[in-house]
Amino acid sequence: MKVLKWIYAIFLTLLIVFPFYWxxxxxxxxxxxxxxxxxxxxxxxxxxYKELLVDTPYLINLKNSFIVSxxxxxxxxxxxxxxxxxxxxxxxxxxDFFYKLILATYIFxxxxxxxxxxxLMSTFNLVDSLWGLxxxxxxxxxxxxxWLMSGFFKAIPTALDESAAIDGAGTMRILFSIILPLIAPGxxxxxxxxxxxxxxxxxxxxxxxxxxESQVLSVGLSQIMGQYTVKWGWTTAxxxxxxxxxxxxxAFAGKYFVKGLTEGSVK
Amino acid sequence: xxxxxxxxxxxxxxxxxxxxxxxxxAESKSKRGVKFKHFLPYLLIxxxxxxxxxxxxxxxxxxxxxxxxxAGFVGTESEFVGLQNYTEVLASGAYWASxxxxxxxxxxxxxxxxxxxxxxxLYLNKSSRxxxxxxxxxxxxxxxxxxxxxxxxxxxxxxxYGIMNAVLMNIGAIDQxxxxxxxxxxxxxxxxxxxxxxxxxxxxxxxxxxxxxxxxELYEASxxxxxxxxxxxxxxxxxxxxxxxxxxxxxxxxxxxxxxxxIYALTEGGPAGSTxxxxxxxxxxxxxxxxxxxxxxxxxxxxLIMLVFAIVYIKFAxxxxx
Numbered sequence: 389m390k391v392l393k394w395i396y397a398i399f400l401t402l403l404i405v406f407p408f409y410w411x412x413x414x415x416x417x418x419x420x421x422x423x424x425x426x427x428x429x430x431x432x433x434x435x436x437y438k439e440l441l442v443d444t445p446y447l448i449n450l451k452n453s454f455i456v457s458x459x460x461x462x463x464x465x466x467x468x469x470x471x472x473x474x475x476x477x478x479x480x481x482x483x484d485f486f487y488k489l490i491l492a493t494y495i496f497x498x499x500x501x502x503x504x505x506x507x508l509m510s511t512f513n514l515v516d517s518l519w520g521l522x523x524x525x526x527x528x529x530x531x532x533x534x535w536l537m538s539g540f541f542k543a544i545p546t547a548l549d550e551s552a553a554i555d556g557a558g559t560m561r562i563l564f565s566i567i568l569p570l571i572a573p574g575x576x577x578x579x580x581x582x583x584x585x586x587x588x589x590x591x592x593x594x595x596x597x598x599x600x601e602s603q604v605l606s607v608g609l610s611q612i613m614g615q616y617t618v619k620w621g622w623t624t625a626x627x628x629x630x631x632x633x634x635x636x637x638x639a640f641a642g643k644y645f646v647k648g649l650t651e652g653s654v655k
Numbered sequence: 656x657x658x659x660x661x662x663x664x665x666x667x668x669x670x671x672x673x674x675x676x677x678x679x680x681a682e683s684k685s686k687r688g689v690k691f692k693h694f695l696p697y698l699l700i701x702x703x704x705x706x707x708x709x710x711x712x713x714x715x716x717x718x719x720x721x722x723x724x725x726a727g728f729v730g731t732e733s734e735f736v737g738l739q740n741y742t743e744v745l746a747s748g749a750y751w752a753s754x755x756x757x758x759x760x761x762x763x764x765x766x767x768x769x770x771x772x773x774x775x776x777l778y779l780n781k782s783s784r785x786x787x788x789x790x791x792x793x794x795x796x797x798x799x800x801x802x803x804x805x806x807x808x809x810x811x812x813x814x815x816y817g818i819m820n821a822v823l824m825n826i827g828a829i830d831q832x833x834x835x836x837x838x839x840x841x842x843x844x845x846x847x848x849x850x851x852x853x854x855x856x857x858x859x860x861x862x863x864x865x866x867x868x869x870x871x872e873l874y875e876a877s878x879x880x881x882x883x884x885x886x887x888x889x890x891x892x893x894x895x896x897x898x899x900x901x902x903x904x905x906x907x908x909x910x911x912x913x914x915x916x917x918i919y920a921l922t923e924g925g926p927a928g929s930t931x932x933x934x935x936x937x938x939x940x941x942x943x944x945x946x947x948x949x950x951x952x953x954x955x956x957x958x959l960i961m962l963v964f965a966i967v968y969i970k971f972a973x974x975x976x977x
Contacts, residue, residue, distance in 0.1 A: 400775055403852070404793055407807040410818060414810065425821035467706060470699035480696035486704055493711050494906060498913050499934040500954040503721070503941045504714030527710040530703055559695060588800040590916040595942060606802045610920055613806060620810065627806040631799055638798065642791045650864040 408631075415624035422620055436621035437629070440612075445600050446626065449608035454633075456518050456604055457586040460525040464582035465575060468530050472537035473563055477549065493531045498591065506595055520596050521604065525586040533578035536649070540574030541567075577648025580641055587634060605630050721951035733948070740952035750953060752928065753936035756843060757912060760932050763847040764854070764911045771851060772858035779859070780866045790863065797856040805920040808849045812836060839929040842922055846930055850917050858903065865899040866892070897974040905968055909961065933957055 414422055415436055417429045440446050474480070475487050505524060506515065514520035544567065552562050568575075590606045597603055603611075609626050612619070638645070722740050726733035744750055775793060779786040796804070811819050814834025823829045835845040873891050882890070915934040918924065924931035924939060931939070937957070941950035 396774065397778055400771075400778070404796060404856075407811060407852075408795075411807050411810060423816040425816070425818045467702040471703035474696040474699040478696045478699075480693075483696070486700055490703065490707060493707055494909055496711065496715060496958060499915055499937050500718060500958055501711065501714050502938065503947055503950055503954075504717040505710065507717060508710075508714055524710060527707060530706065534703070559692065584798045588798070590801050590920070606800045609800075609802045609806070613802070613809075613920075623806055624810060627803045630803050634798055634800075635795070638795065642794075646791050646794055646860060649860050650867070 411624045411627055414620065415628050417621075419621055422624075436625035440622050440625050440629065444612055444622065444626075445603065445608060446605075446612075446629065448601060449603050449605045450629075450633075452518060452602060453587060453605040456521045456525065457583045459518070459522040460529060460586035461579050461582045463522065463526045464529045464533055465579050467526070468533045468537060468578060469568075469571075469575065470563075472534050472541060473567065475534070476538055476541035477546075477567070490531050490534055493527070498528065502591065502595060505592065509596060515596055516598050516602055518602060521589075521593055522586075524592050524596070525589055526582070528589070529578075529582040529585040533581055536578055536581065537571070537574050540571045540577075540648075544570050573644055573648050576641060576644050580637070580645045581649075583637070584634065718951045718954050721948055722955050724948055726948045736948075740948050741956070744949060744952045744956055749928075749931075750933075750936060750956075753931050753933045756930065757932040757934075759843060760847060760914075761908055761911050763844065764851055765907065767847060767851040768855045768858050768907075771855040772862055775855070775859045776862040776866060780863060790860075794856040794860060796853055801853065801916045802920055804849060804853045805917055808845075808852070809836065809921060812845065836922055837926055839927045842926060842930050846918055846921055849921070850911075850914065853917065854911075858907070861899055861903065862896065865896050869895045901972055901974050904972060905965060908964070908968075912961065 413427070413429060416432045416434070417426075418431055418433050419435070421430060471490075475483060509515050509517075509520045509523075514523070548566060548570075549562050552566055588606060589604075590610070593604045593607045594610070597607065609623075609630055612626050613623050721733075723735060723737060724733040725736045725739070779790050779793070811817050812835050814820070814832055814837055817832075820829070820832040824832065833841070835841045869891065873895075874887060877887050877891060912932075913934060914932075915938060918930055918932060918935055919938070922930045924935040933953075937950050937953050940946050940953060
C-alpha cells in the first residue's frame with residue numbers, strides 16, 4: 389500500500405515536471421540532435437535563442453505583452469478595489485444586484501463576445517491597438533478578482549472601521565489609511581492574477597491584433613510554431629523565453645499568490 | 656438612520672457591513688455629508704460596473720440583434736431576415752455534431768481534472784516544508800500561457816520524433832509511431848488530457864483551501880468513535896467539500912465549455928472535425944466562413960442552452976443547508 393502511494397506520487401511529480409524538463413533540454417540541443425530522444429544533450433548550444441531574438445519579432449512581442457499585462461494589472465486593481473470595498477463593506481440599495489451583475493459575466497462564453505467585441509473595437513478604432521487588448525483583458529480579470537477580494541475584506545474586523553469612524557475619520561480616509569494596508573496581500577493576489585490572465589490570453593489577441601509590430605507573445609509564438617514547424621529549436625526556445633518572465637515573477641510572489649488564492653476562495 | 660439599520664440585515668450575507676455612526680459635531684456639514692455618503696458606494700462601484708456593461712452587455716445585445724439579420728463581415732450590408740438564421744442553425748448537423756464533441760470535452764475534462772486534483776491535494780494536505788513548497792510550485796502549469804502548454808505536449812506527442820513514441824517503441828509497446836493529434840479517434844482524448852494537465856493545479860488549490868477549512872475536531876471525534884480512514888473520508892471529508900464541489904461543477908463546466916485556444920492551437924478542430932467543439936464551430940463560422948449572422952444565431956442558441964443548464968443545475972444540485 390505504502391509502495392503504491394510512493395509510485396503514484398512519483399508518477400504525479402513526473403507528470404507535472406517532465407514537460408518542463410524536456411522542452412528546456414531540447415531548446416539547448418544542437419539542431420542535428422534535437423530530433424533525437426536523448427534525455428540529456430550531448431552538447432549545449434544557445435544558437436536557437438540567438439536566432440529567435442534576431443530573426444523573429446520575439447522582442448517586439450515581448451515588449452507588447454509587457455505593456456498589455458502591466459496595463460491590465462493596473463486598471464484591474466484600480467477599479468476592483470473601490471468596487472469591492474463598496475460591495476463588502478458598505479450598505480446601499482442595489483448592492484446585491486450589482487454583485488450578481490459582476491459575477492454573471494461568467495455565464496456568457498467568451499466565444500460569444502468575439503464577434504461583437506471585434507465590431508465594438510473597430511467602431512472605436514481600437515482594432516490592432518494594444519488598448520483594445522487591455523480593455524478586454526480587464527473585463528475577463530475583474531470579476532474573478534472581485535470575488536477573490538471578498539475573503540480579504542471579511543478578514544478585517546468591522547470594529548476597526550467603526551472605531552475609526554467614531555474618531556471622526558471620513559470614509560475615504562478609512563479606506564486609504566486603514567483598509568488598504570490590511571488588504572495588501574489581496575492586492576498582490578489580484579494584481580498577479582490580472583497579469584497572468586493577460587500574459588496568457590490568446591483568443592482575443594489573435595483576432596484583435598493584425599500587424600506584426602502590435603503582436604503579443606502568445607500569438608507570436610503560435611505563428612513561430614505554425615510557420616516553422618520544422619524549427620523545433622525556435623519553438624522550444626520561444627516557449628522557454630515566454631515562460632521565463634512568469635517564472636521569475638512567480639519566484640518572488642508565488643507564495644503570496646497561492647496563499648491569497650486559498651484565502652480568497654474559502655471565506 | 657432608521658433606513659441604514661433596516662438594510663443592515665441584508666448586508667449579513669456578505670459578512671457584517673459596518674454601520675458607521677456619524678459624529679455629532681459634524682452637524683453643520685451633515686446635509687452634504689448625508690448626500691455624499693449616500694452617493695459614495697455608487698461612485699466606488701461605477702467604474703467596474705460601467706466597464707462590464709460596455710464590454711459584455713452591449714456586445715451581447717449586438718449578438719442578439721445580428722442573429723436576426725443577414726450579414727457578412729464587418730461593414731457589409733445587412734437586412735432583417737427574422738428567424739431564418741435560427742432555423743438554419745437548428746437544422747445544421749455540423750452544429751449538433753460539435754455539441755457532441757463539447758459534451759465529451761466537458762465530461763472528460765471534469766473527470767480527469769477531478770482525479771488529478773484530488774490526488775495531488777490529498778498528498779499535499781499536511782503542513783510539512785516539502786508540501787508547502789510543492790503547493791506553490793505545482794500551480795505553475797496553470798499560470799503558463801496556453802500556447803506554451805500546446806508546444807510542450809505537441810513536442811512530446813509528436814508523431815514522427817516525439818519522446819513518447821521513442822519510449823514506447825523502445826520498450827516494445829508499439830511498432831509504428833503513433834500520431835495521436837492527427838488521428839480522428841485519439842485527437843479529442845489527447846487534447847482533453849493536455850487541457851487537464853493545464854487546469855488541474857487551479858482545482859487543487861481550491862480543494863486544498865476547502866480541506867484546510869474542515870475543523871480538526873471533526874476528525875478527532877470520529878477517531879474516538881473508532882472510524883477507519885475510509886469512513887472518515889466518506890463521512891467527513893467528502894461532505895465538507897460539497898460546497899466547493901457544487902460551485903466548481905457550475906463554474907468549471909462553463910469554463911471548460913468555453914475553452915477555445917488550446918484546441919485551436921493544437922488541431923484547429925481537425926482531423927476531420929473530430930475536435931470541433933461548439934466554441935471552435937462558432938469561431939470558424941465567424942472568422943473563417945465570415946458568416947457573422949449564422950455565428951450570432953449559434954451563439955444565442957448556445958448561451959440559452961448554457962443558461963438552462965445553469966438554472967437546472969442550481970435547482971437540483973445545490974447542497975442542502977444544514
